[in-house]
Amino acid sequence: MNSLTVGKLAKIVGINLETVRYYERIGLLPKPERTESGYRLYGNKDVKRLLFIAKAKELGFTLKEIKELLNLKIESKGTCGDVKKIAMNKISDIENKIKDLTRIKNVLQKLIAHCINEEITTDDCPILEAIEMDFNKE
Amino acid sequence: MNSLTVGKLAKIVGINLETVRYYERIGLLPKPERTESGYRLYGNKDVKRLLFIAKAKELGFTLKEIKELLNLKIESKGTCGDVKKIAMNKISDIENKIKDLTRIKNVLQKLIAHCINEEITTDDCPILEAIEMDFNKE
DNA sequence: ATAAGCACCGTAGTATGGTACGGAGTCAAG
DNA sequence: CTTGACTCCGTACCATACTACGGTGCTTAT
Structure with missing residues (x-):
């Protein structure tokens, strides 16, 4: 399931490999699984997330705003009322x-x-x- | 009619004065009239143009793209077909x-x-x- | 007529969002 | 068992879009 190396992920989504690392650094992408030797391993969820990010960027959302949008479904404290x-x-x-x-x-x-x-x-x-x-x- | 100094223009539109000068430098705002002493003089058209720029930016257009949009009405060579x-x-x-x-x-x-x-x-x-x-x- | 408040200009610095580099380790094919 | 492709990481560099600075000149209100 999580079988994509960073290079493959980047190619599928059509972005630079370094951008993936950058997004991880700024907390826009979650820290991925790693192989024994330390290689990042990504799955389908990451592909979707990156595609979402790409779209949202085109629509004029900043990375910070995109983080907020994505956190709407990830945020684990607070109530549904907050999300609402x-x-x-x-x-x-x-x-x-x-x-x-x-x-x-x-x-x-x-x-x-x-x-x-x-x-x-x-x-x-x-x-x-x-x-x-x-x-x-x- | 053209009676706004750069500072007043900036205040009306809600942007930084330096940004106005910056937009002029990159050709996004036309070079304005000047007083004898060299002060820039702006009018209503400039207010509208800047408001348009502000909106378009929020919508994810780059300054370059905004220039293109604005040039659709300014461009003086080429035919209507091109504009179309x-x-x-x-x-x-x-x-x-x-x-x-x-x-x-x-x-x-x-x-x-x-x-x-x-x-x-x-x-x-x-x-x-x-x-x-x-x-x-x- | 003088000081506060603008404006002039060129240049430098900042924030955001990447993108590249380089030395080292890993993996997979021949 | 080595060569080429890929990955690791930190750091440095880049483009876009501002924003600030600083020395000087203009304008206006007291």
Whole structure:
């Protein structure tokens, strides 16, 4: 089950081997089993965890925030009530992100929609002001 | 109209004054007007631009990517067709981000939903495995 | 008219998130 | 039984995105 060396794990997930060690150092990855000779041994759980980390990073979460997200399921002291509170905060953060992304997306779509004549230079593309016009309405 | 000094601009937007200068250096903010004595003068457009930058950063865009987004409306060579292509790519990036965020949100909501007994310690909270279970489907 | 409070500039330092290096030990194939 | 690929570890270096510093000049309120 836990049969992946650090190099293989890194390759599967598509990250640098040194990054895996780095994540371990900062406590983002749990300390893995070791072989007799001291080699790290990883399993499926680690693959999933690293994939989660990669996604969450792309979404603008810092490693610290990702740690918090992951600790929501690992944290062993405190009650479900605590987890609930933290999770609810995370959810509202996420909802705000989705709202902002949607807004940017809408502006880009409007921009495309108005670029009907493909040969007009962008200088004359009237929608290029859309970002400013739209972005700050709630 | 353009009546803000760099310090006032920074205060309005809620960022460090040095950051404004930094953004100018890397070309993320246009070079502003100057007073006779060389003081920078900013206007409303700059406020909006900085607010956009701040949002986009939170959403996981790098400064380089933000520059690209902003250049979609500033770029003066190339056709609307080019803008369209770039914008469409950005839209699909954004859609992916929204998908991933939604997935994480769903997991968190499930986690909350199953935390009915507020006094059970998190060790026993059965949903704490949800992140792993859910995250990698589609 | 003078001192407090900004702004100017270049340069240096910091935090985060990696990435590389190098000398030594381990493993697996020929 | 050795050679090549992989691992170990600590440390050093890197890019990105700021943030601070410090000497000097401007501006404004008393």
